[in-house]
Amino acid sequence: MKTLNLIFPVCILLFLGFSCNFKKIKSEDLSDLNLLQGDITLCGNGDFGEVSFSISCEEDVRKKFDLAISLLHSFEYSEAEKAFAQIIADDPDCAMAYWGVAMSNFHSLWLQSGTAYLEKGALALELARSLVRDEREKAYILxxxxxxxxxxxQSHQERAHRFELAMEKVYREFPDDKEAAIFYALALRATADPNDKTYKAQRKSGAILESIYPNQPDHPGIAHYIIHNYDYPELANLALATARKYAQIAPSSAHAQHMPSHIFTRLGLWEESINSNLNSTSSAICYAESIDPDGHWDEELHGMDYLVYAYLQKGETKKALEQLEYLKTFKKVFPENFKVAYTVAAIPSRIALETKDWILASNLEMPSIELNWEKFPWQESILYFARAMGSIRNGDVNQAKEELELLKANHEQLVRMKQIYESNQVQIQIKTVEAWISMFQGNQTEAVAMMRAAAEMEYHTNKHPVTPGEVLPAGELLGDLLMESKLPAEALIAYEYDLTQHPKRFNGLYGAAKAAELSGNHSLSISYFKQMIDLTNLNEIERKEIVEAKEFLAKN
Incomplete structure (x- = not known):
């Protein structure tokens, strides 16, 4: 029996992938890992919140480990890896530092491209397994x-789901470990079904985080992930207080400065969104100047898209155009990823479509930033969609049909790439363009039915975190099409419902006001026109709709 008692734990360790022959890390092992090296770049006062993560590594590296975890919780992935690399340099036998490297390469809420990050993460965990002795740390690494x-x-989603189930086990086995609870909550959010409008996973994740928050009010991950969990029209109010706090928790993080604007956008708090993203882009510029003075960091572009969206909802076209002109000066961006591609396509498309400059929309071209668009068919499709809608409204159905074929080709490519969410987004664009082509060909009944289907599809699909909102919501476009069809009462219903999903959108309020006016509901028309005026800075009137609203209110 003594022999069995000795052998059994060894078998278990080997089965789990942990070596019982703990090895010393060699220089060639670290060379193969190709860690990000150098000083950690911190803007502002270097404050990323308060984290306390217990580890068994040398006492001297524990403070640095907490900083690395703080960076990780605010998605400052590159700097987090640098911090973990410094820990490895000081304590090569610190197993959790290698876990940290793997976590820094796993961007749980984003679908990454290429395989380099997977190779690095897998190798880092192999080294972690060869070193780990502590049972709790083994659980994290496993x-x-x-x-x-x-x-x-195996697909990203399948592997992310496996991670979620394993993190739940860590969470259950170590109930006093609040970091396990926080990382489990993040895993729940990462694997949430985008088509589940009950938000079961998000609510569960949010409840875990809210139970911890009172005792750790300055923890960056808790606040950050609460915002991600409630980044939906039906839930956004639950995160408003947290959103207003997060930027104060981690003032040195560009992402922490930006994240509150997700909730501000959901609630139509445009001025707060603008301030949030002005701070975020400023912090991102500071970071880029330290890393690559000739380049622009993806976090700056991400904030710019939210800025443009908010400016347009306030009727401040000039400020939106200033962001576009600034974007046109960019030659080098880093890293080349989906956030960059989305912003580059979305900003010019938003401005043209939101301001109803159909000639501009139909002639849009890709900005001069060099990107491999074959890797980003969803983002590229935004421009095709904008050109198609501009062409239709200009009466050039032939050009719209050409853009439609490009959309269909990208949809097929996304299906082959097994990017289900992205392919659905392009399918909504295809349905919308087909509906408007049908409308301008005189098939009104068919067009309305097709546009209703597109709007319904969009309402059953959650917004991606990369975007403040669709370049034109399908529900709002349904209202526009019903107005073109001389059906203002039905249009009013469409606009009003879309405003529950996209509160205080400039064009949604204008459409509802006009539909109410034409339906004979003057009191409601007055209400919507007043809401438009309340959104705007009357000293910077840049939209003809505002002038119309003022004239209508003066008469009524």
Missing amino acids: ALSKFYEDWET
Whole structure:
């Protein structure tokens, strides 16, 4: 029996992938890992919130480990990896530092491109397994290994779900470990079904985080992930107080400065969104100047898209155009990823479509920033969609049909790439363009039915975190099409429902006001025109709709 008692734990360790022959890390092991090196770049006062993560590594590295975890919780991934690399340099046998490297390469809420991050993460965890002795740390390392195992054959979503289940086990086994609860909550959010309008996973994740928040009010991950969980029209109010606090918790993080604007956008708090993203882009510029003075960091572009969206909802076209002109000066961006591609396509498209400059929309071209658009068919489709809608409204159905074929080709490519969410987004654009082509060909009944289907599809699909909102919501476009069809009462219903999903949108309020006026509901028309005026800075009137609203209110 003594022999069995000795052998059994060894078998368990080997089965879990942990070596019992703990090895010393060699220089060639670290060379293969190709860690990000150098000083950690911190803008502002270097404050990223308060984290206390217990580890068994040398006492001297524990403070640095807490900083690395703070960076990780605010999605400052590159700087987090640098911090973990410094820990490895000081204590090469610190197993959790290698776990940290793997976590820094797992961007749980984003679908990454390429395989380099998977190779690095898998190797880092292999080294972690060869070093770990602490049972709790083994559990963390095993859980993350579930994401990196079989990455050559298993999809991102399948592996992320395995990680979620494994993190739940860590959360259950170590109930006093609040970091386990926080990382489990993030895993729940990462695997939430985008088509589940009950938000079951998000609510569960949010409840876990809210139970911890009172005792750790300055923890960056808790606030950050609460915002991500409630970044939906039906839930946004639950995160408003947290959103207003997060930027104060981690003032040195560009992402922390930006994230509150997700909730501000959901609630139509445009001035707060603008201030949030002005702070975020400023912090991102500071970071870029330290990393690559000739380049622009993706976090700056991400904030710019939200800025443009908010400016347009306030009727401040000039300020939106200033952001576009600034974007046109960019030559180098880093890293080349989906956020950059989205912003580059979305900003010019938003401005043309939101201001109803159909000639500009039909002639849009890709900005001069060099990107491999074959990697980003969803983002590229935004421009095709804008050109198609501009062409239709200019009466050039032939050009619209050409853009439609480009949309269909990109949809097929996304289906082949198994990017389900993205392919659905392009499918909504296809349905919308087909509806408007049908409308301008005189098939009004068919057009309305097709546009209703597009809007319904969009309402059943959650917004991606990369965007403040669709370049034109399908529900709002349904209202526009019904107005073109001389059906103002039905248009009013469409606009009003879309405003519940996209509160205080400039064009949605204008459409509702006009539809109410033409339906004979003058009191409601007055209400919507007043809401438009309340959104805008009357000293900077730049939209003819504002002039119309003022004239209508003066008469009524």
